[in-house]
Amino acid sequence: MKHLLVIAWLLPGICGFAQVPDGSTAPDFTLTDYYGTTHTLYDYLDADKTVFLEIFAAHCPTCWAYHQTHRLKNLYEQYGPDGTDEVMVLALEYDQYNDSLAFTGNHEPWVTQGNWLEGTPYPIFNVEDPDRGVFTDYNVTYYPAIYKICPDRILEQVYTWHTETQLYQMVQDCQVAMSIAEGGDVGNIRIDPVSRSLVIDRFEQVQRIDVLDLQGRVVQQVGAVTRSLIPLAELPTGIYLFRISTENGPVVRRFYLE
Secondary structure (H helix, E strand, O other), X not given: OHHHHHHHHHOHHHHHHHOOOOOOEOOOOEEEXXXXXXXXXXXXXXXXXXXXXXXXXXXXXXXXXXXXXXXXXXXXXXXXOOOOOOEEEEEEEOOXXXXXXXXXXXOOOOOOOOOOOOOOOOOEEEOOOOOOHHHHHOOOOOOOEEXXXXXXXXXXXXXXXXXXXXXXHHHHHHHHHHOOOOOOOOOXXXXXXXXXXXXXXXXXXXXXXXXXXXXXXXXXXXXXXXXXXXXXXXXOOEEEEEEEEEOOEEEEEXXXXX
């Protein structure tokens, strides 16, 4: 199993497509960290915190190289519980064949790359049975796999080249999405990936639609809505906020557009 996974993280460009796609709802989980403290993902999200979820393997050189950049550490120290308290970082170790010594670096190099605990301020987890279903829920096919999860439970993949500034911009993007109040009800709203369109069941109640990027900029506007299918062909791939105005107030949805 370990040999197969080593091949997987060597081929992130191939295996990465099998990960949970951007715009998905993050599955909840409850896990106990290395020091015995229990953490529940949705508890942090319900407290309006943005969670960065890192899935790594102790023996993985790429994971260790990212760990040594201290980007998640720096983010946590500035914006975590002892900083502005906007962020939580949770680091889950994947390899089920490791023992606790893999976290301290007291093992062969094919078991661990170093001391993962030293200087790490955020919770780190040795995930074993019966809790390994979390990796199935997140469809883990390679590591490191890193996600940003907004308080509304929508996730987005993070890449190892993202700087601390870019990571915090992602936190601010979450706040933009959460700051828009909702008031109307237009039934089911979804993205049709075949026609690359927004589908609104009760389109008769819609007065206008504003499509915003995650920086809050309007990138497309639709005035008179005369049918349930609204084409989005000109928008590039990414996550968008759809602010749908009705006489009873706005309805806001966030979708990933392929």
